[in-house]
Amino acid sequence: MLEPGQTPWSTEPESSFSTWARRFFRGLVVVVLLLAAISGIRSWISPNRAPQTVVSGQSSFPADDARAVATRYAVSYLTWDEDNPDARPAQIGLDLAAGLDSRAGWNGRGKQTADVAYPGEVTADSNGLTAVVDVRVRVHTFARQGRGWKAGPVLWERISVPVVRTAARVIVSGPPTFVPDVRAALPDNMPEAGVPDDDLTAATQKDAEAFFGAYAESDNKVSAVTAPGSTIRSLNGAVRFGELKDWQVYTGNDDERRATAAVTWDGAGDTTLDQTYTLTLRRTVATDGAQRWQVAAVG
DSSP: OOOTTOOSSOOOOOOHHHHHHHHHHHHHHHHHHHHHHHHHHHHHHSOOOOOTTOOOSOSOOOHHHHHHHHHHHHHHHTOEETTSTTHHHHHHTTTBOTTSOTTTTOOSOOEEEEEEEEEEEEEEOTTSSEEEEEEEEEEEEEEEETTEEEEEEEEEEEEEEEEEEOSSOEEEOSOOEEOOOOOOOOOTTOOOOOOBOHHHHHHHHHHHHHHHHHHHHOHHHHHTSBOTTOOOOOOTTSSEEEEEEEEEEBOOOSSEEEEEEEEEEEOSTTOEEEEEEEEEEEEEEOTTSOEEEEEEEEO
8 A cells, every 4th residue: 555645666776876977978968069069160260271372292292294394494485586576475374383474584685496405303392392403405596687587506505494383283483594514524433344355355356347237237137146035126227337446345254245346337428426335245055066255235
């Protein structure tokens, strides 16, 4: 029987751990909701908008792209014609940074044409964004003659082109500068040719002449005089063999030797050109036991 005022169920006291856990999870949910609300409001007020022109310098500098851009720019930069003054700025504008003066220092007078350019070293700054590219350019100069132009000397000029990589591509960041291009002596630590083997030099002289005669003519002829297993492409008639001015074989092992040859090639008309080759000779043995040294590689 229930006493007056007594509930039809009984309650048991809740443990202190259950109370703590329930309060902890309630508090955790409240904190998460508050953080989500705060970060959402912050993104509405001040969104994270990184400028598109900012480029990270962490990755390696695109040297190939830099050479391509600097080479084209160098040709445009060293070409001008006062009779067609708008052509140069149009070409320079292909690679120069937007907003920079596309006249690039030219006063609008004279005529000059650049037609060949060879890019060299790309020197990148530690920031990973900027660099300079070394470019050598062949230039055809002209002098005014009456109403026309007279061709002048053909020159090689060398310039250093500043570039910068952006989010879109590599561009030229400013005017280039001329760089002196001077001759340099051979280093003191050049590898020595080796010790001459005079006997083998004399024994292979005629074979060397036969090789260069075939080397000038055709692949079929040169394959007939080279060491078995080697493949050497001929000059295919571009020049004719003139003479073997010098031939030297050097000491080495019993199967392979190094040799040098000074060759005179006959060109068109009375033109001749002397060149020096480095070759690898390989000892071959015929089925009858006869031995000979044949060219296995050129260069």
